[in-house]
Amino acid sequence: MADPPRSGFRDDTAALLLAISGDRDRTAFAALFATFAPRLKAWLRRGGCTAEQAEDLVQETMLAVWRKAGTFDPNRATAATWLFAIARNQRIDAMRRAKIPAPDGDDPSAAPAEPVAPDQAFEMSDRESRVRAALRALPAEQADVIRLSFFEDRPHAEIERSLGIPLGTVKSRLRLAMTRLRACLGAGPDGELS
Amino acid sequence: MIDVSTRPPAPRHHPQEEWLLGHAAGRLASVPALAVATHLNFCAQCRETVRLGETIGGILLAEIPGEGVPADALRHVLARLDLPVMPEPAFHLQRELAPGIPYPSALLGLARSHWRWLAPGIRRLRLTVQGAAAGERAYIMRVGPGKRLPEHGHGGWEATCVLAGHFIDGSAVYRAGDLLEVAPSTVHEPISGADDECICLIVSGGDIRPTGLIARLLQPLMGV
Numbered sequence: 001m002a003d004p005p006r007s008g009f010r011d012d013t014a015a016l017l018l019a020i021s022g023d024r025d026r027t028a029f030a031a032l033f034a035t036f037a038p039r040l041k042a043w044l045r046r047g048g049c050t051a052e053q054a055e056d057l058v059q060e061t062m063l064a065v066w067r068k069a070g071t072f073d074p075n076r077a078t079a080a081t082w083l084f085a086i087a088r089n090q091r092i093d094a095m096r097r098a099k100i101p102a103p104d105g106d107d108p109s110a111a112p113a114e115p116v117a118p119d120q121a122f123e124m125s126d127r128e129s130r131v132r133a134a135l136r137a138l139p140a141e142q143a144d145v146i147r148l149s150f151f152e153d154r155p156h157a158e159i160e161r162s163l164g165i166p167l168g169t170v171k172s173r174l175r176l177a178m179t180r181l182r183a184c185l186g187a188g189p190d191g192e193l194s
Numbered sequence: 195m196i197d198v199s200t201r202p203p204a205p206r207h208h209p210q211e212e213w214l215l216g217h218a219a220g221r222l223a224s225v226p227a228l229a230v231a232t233h234l235n236f237c238a239q240c241r242e243t244v245r246l247g248e249t250i251g252g253i254l255l256a257e258i259p260g261e262g263v264p265a266d267a268l269r270h271v272l273a274r275l276d277l278p279v280m281p282e283p284a285f286h287l288q289r290e291l292a293p294g295i296p297y298p299s300a301l302l303g304l305a306r307s308h309w310r311w312l313a314p315g316i317r318r319l320r321l322t323v324q325g326a327a328a329g330e331r332a333y334i335m336r337v338g339p340g341k342r343l344p345e346h347g348h349g350g351w352e353a354t355c356v357l358a359g360h361f362i363d364g365s366a367v368y369r370a371g372d373l374l375e376v377a378p379s380t381v382h383e384p385i386s387g388a389d390d391e392c393i394c395l396i397v398s399g400g401d402i403r404p405t406g407l408i409a410r411l412l413q414p415l416m417g418v
Contacts, residue, residue: 029272029275038263039260041260042259045261058263059271062271063274077248080255081248081251084251084252088220132253147254150250150251151251151254153221171212178215
């Protein structure tokens with residue numbers, strides 16, 4: 001992420017989600033659509049969808065946002081993280097319908113129902129800020145593999161070919177990138193929690 | 195659900211990092227995904243990795259330049275907001291895996307066969323995993339103390355996640371939550387621990403790519 005980012009979600013994305021869930025506020029929903037739908041489409045396209053498939057999935061995802069807004073809890077996750085998870089789950093559902101292998105279940109983190117302390121919203125937001133800062137501070141070669149491999153789902157071999165780097169480089173750069181990102185959250189290189 | 199008040203020791207054998215990230219991105223094939231999801235039921239460290247992946251995804255999604263959507267897209271969605279929603283199918287209350295051993299939440303709701311006896315002290319049931327490709331299998335196996343875990347080789351790839359008890363493979367011990375991935379060419383001799391039954395999730399599939407990830411889609415995603 002060497003370039004400064006275009007403007008991301010509005011700072012009040014969480015407020016929009018809360019208005020959608022609490023008040024069923026359609027103006028808020030329309031505002032979220034305006035910001036989120038084009039980005040969602042771009043992500044789906046980079047992951048391999050045609051424009052038409054992506055547009056269909058954008059519709060399904062925004063419907064899911066409307067229906068599941070009640071599950072958004074700022075003490076558990078930031079708005080951006082929550083939206084990504086909803087989008088990811090809709091894509092999984094679509095792949096499952098198409099009988100392409102996909103993980104089962106709604107919640108890939110598959111966590112047991114652990115109680116979450118209230119008033120964690122600041123911590124969640126702070127955590128996201130630290131990850132964002134760490135992403136921007138990554139050497140370009142590591143940031144590139146995070147984007148191409150993790151976010152755009154390109155196979156390692158394809159990335160290595162297009163970047164002209166040796167086999168196995170993507171794996172090691174991902175490892176380095178994840179180690180740095182974990183360090184910014186205070187965890188050990190394998191994610192050992194303190 | 196797992197009782198978190200009597201937390202057992204953390205697993206020591208984890209899925210490879212690419213799988214955890216693939217899982218966070220929703221790109222893991224069904225069979226590795228089931229093994230990962232089950233491991234996550236036991237492993238706070240790997241849940242953190244998945245959460246970190248989701249955080250990264252959220253940040254990148256917020257920053258990606260958008261692509262234009264059709265002008266009437268919002269109107270179409272708004273028209274659907276009030277349509278009735280199909281209720282989610284209710285899970286039948288699952289029996290315990292075994293007396294005193296709760297069902298991991300990752301396995302709840304999967305259709306299952308009856309237990310079949312394979313050999314003295316060894317029985318298994320088969321799980322139905324939606325979206326699984328031909329040749330992919332998922333079983334829960336119960337292996338009596340001191341017995342050898344049967345191989346599932348279709349000559350293909352296999353992963354085992356311990357649900358209860360433990361098994362010993364060479365010099366390594368695999369306990370509840372531990373994940374062991376076995377490459378097709380590996381010869382191994384897992385033996386159930388001497389004091390208790392070992393219960394495992396075993397997933398296998400002949401065609402799993404080494405990365406476990408789904409190939410970027412070349413065919414239409416929907417309307418196949």
